[in-house]
Amino acid sequence: MRIAALSEATGLPVATLKYYLREGLLHPGTATARNQAAYDDGHVRRARLVRALLELGNLQLADIKRVLAAVDDDTVPLHDAFGVAQDAMVPPRDRDTSAYARALGDVDVFVRRNRLHVRPDAQVRGMLADALVAMRSGGWDLDLAEFDARMPAIVAQAIAELGSLPPDDRAAQMEASVIGTISYEVAIAALRRLALEHASWRRFGR
Amino acid sequence: MRIAALSEATGLPVATLKYYLREGLLHPGTATARNQAAYDDGHVRRARLVRALLELGNLQLADIKRVLAAVDDDTVPLHDAFGVAQDAMVPPRDRDTSAYARALGDVDVFVRRNRLHVRPDAQVRGMLADALVAMRSGGWDLDLAEFDARMPAIVAQAIAELGSLPPDDRAAQMEASVIGTISYEVAIAALRRLALEHASWRRFGR
Numbered sequence: 001m002r003i004a005a006l007s008e009a010t011g012l013p014v015a016t017l018k019y020y021l022r023e024g025l026l027h028p029g030t031a032t033a034r035n036q037a038a039y040d041d042g043h044v045r046r047a048r049l050v051r052a053l054l055e056l057g058n059l060q061l062a063d064i065k066r067v068l069a070a071v072d073d074d075t076v077p078l079h080d081a082f083g084v085a086q087d088a089m090v091p092p093r094d095r096d097t098s099a100y101a102r103a104l105g106d107v108d109v110f111v112r113r114n115r116l117h118v119r120p121d122a123q124v125r126g127m128l129a130d131a132l133v134a135m136r137s138g139g140w141d142l143d144l145a146e147f148d149a150r151m152p153a154i155v156a157q158a159i160a161e162l163g164s165l166p167p168d169d170r171a172a173q174m175e176a177s178v179i180g181t182i183s184y185e186v187a188i189a190a191l192r193r194l195a196l197e198h199a200s201w202r203r204f205g206r
Numbered sequence: 207m208r209i210a211a212l213s214e215a216t217g218l219p220v221a222t223l224k225y226y227l228r229e230g231l232l233h234p235g236t237a238t239a240r241n242q243a244a245y246d247d248g249h250v251r252r253a254r255l256v257r258a259l260l261e262l263g264n265l266q267l268a269d270i271k272r273v274l275a276a277v278d279d280d281t282v283p284l285h286d287a288f289g290v291a292q293d294a295m296v297p298p299r300d301r302d303t304s305a306y307a308r309a310l311g312d313v314d315v316f317v318r319r320n321r322l323h324v325r326p327d328a329q330v331r332g333m334l335a336d337a338l339v340a341m342r343s344g345g346w347d348l349d350l351a352e353f354d355a356r357m358p359a360i361v362a363q364a365i366a367e368l369g370s371l372p373p374d375d376r377a378a379q380m381e382a383s384v385i386g387t388i389s390y391e392v393a394i395a396a397l398r399r400l401a402l403e404h405a406s407w408r409r410f411g412r
Binding site: 010011048049051052055056058077078079082083086089091093097099100111116117118119122124125127128130131132133134135137138139140142147150151154155157158159161162163164166175176177179180181182183184185186187188189190191192193194195196197198199200201202203204205 | 217255258261262264283292295297299303306323325328330331336337338340341343353356361363364365369382383385390393394401404406407408409
C-alpha cells in the first residue's frame with residue numbers, strides 16, 4: 001500500500017508517518033518509484049505500536065527505540081525479549097535517596113512474599129519504588145502488604161492476557177504484548193480517575 | 207529554611223529546585239539577604255507535587271502549570287478544582303478518527319450504565335477512549351462491560367482515598383489528591399507489570 005493507505009489504515013496523518021520514518025521508528029517501505037514506496041501490514045502494526053508508546057506511554061524517542069530493538073531481535077528468547085521491552089518502558093531516572101532505598105527494599109520483600117518470578121534487576125521494581133516514594137512524600141503511607149490479597153487476581157489476568165497473544169509471528173506477539181501492557185494500564189488509570197471524580201462529587205460536590 | 211534544607215527535606219538536588227523556581231513551578235521564597243531566600247513547608251509540599259507530576263506523571267510543563275493553577279485558585283469550589291486538575295493531567299491530543307468517536311461513545315455508555323457522576327466534557331473520558339483505541343488497534347477487542355463488576359470496588363477505594371485527605375488547608379488537600387491520583391496509578395501499573403513478567407516466565411521462560 002502507499003503512504004496514504006497506511007495513513008488510512010492506522011488513523012495517523014501522513015506527516016506523522018513521515019516523522020516516524022525519519023526518526024527510524026518505522027522501517028522504510030519498498031521503493032517502487034522515485035519518491036514512492038510500498039508499505040505492508042508490518043508497517044501498520046509497527047506504526048500502531050509506536051503511537052501507543054509515544055502517546056499513551058509518554059515514552060521518549062530513545063526509550064521507544066530500545067523497545068523496538070527488543071521486539072525485532074529474534075536471536076533473544078521470547079521471555080528475555082519481554083524483559084528487555086519491559087525495562088525499556090520504565091524511563092531511566094536518578095534515584096539515590098534513602099527514601100528510595102527503603103521503598104526498593106519493600107518492593108523486594110513484596111516480590112518474594114508473593115513468589116513472583118521477576119528478575120532481581122527488573123526496572124519495574126524501581127517503578128513501583130518510585131510510586132511508593134511519591135505516595136509517602138504526599139502523606140499516603142501505603143503498605144504494599146495491602147496488595148497481597150489482590151495479586152492472585154492480577155496474576156491470573158496477566159496469564160490470560162499472554163494466553164490470548166496472537167499465535168502468528170514473534171514480532172506480532174511482542175507488539176501486541178507491549179500495546180496490551182501500556183493501553184491496559186492507561187485504561188485502569190482512567191477507570192480510577194472516573195471513580196475519583198464520582199467520589200469527589202459525592203463528598204464535595206453536592 | 208534555606209535551599210539546602212529544602213533539598214534535604216524533598217530529596218531533590220538544589221539544581222532541580224532552582225529549575226523549578228526558574229520555571230515558576232515553585233513560588234519564590236522570602237528574600238532574607240542578597241541571593242538568599244527562606245523556604246517553608248508549603249515549598250516542601252509543592253516541590254514534591256511538581257516532582258510527582260514531572261517524573262511519575264510525565265506531564266509537560268504547560269500541563270503542570272494548569273494543575274498548579276487549579277490547586278492555587280481558592281475562589282473555585284473544591285469539587286470544581288479537582289475537575290480542573292484532573293483535566294490538566296490528561297495531555298491534550300489530536301483525536302478525530304472514527305475509531306476514537308466509537309470508543310468515546312462506548313465510554314459514555316459505560317459511565318451512564320455505572321451511574322458515575324462525571325462531567326460530560328471531562329478529559330478522562332478521552333483518556334479511556336484513547337486506551338480503547340490503542341487496545342483495539344493492537345488486536346485486543348476489549349468490551350468495557352468487562353469492568354462493570356469491578357467498578358463498585360474501584361469507587362469504594364476512591365471514596366476511601368478522598369476520605370483520608372489531610373484535614374488541613376485546601377492547597378494541602380489538592381496537592382495530596384493529585385499526588386495520590388498519579389502515584390497510585392503508577393503503583394497499580396507496576397503491580398500489573400510484575401504480574402506480566404511472572405506470567406511470561408510461566409508461559410515462555412521455563
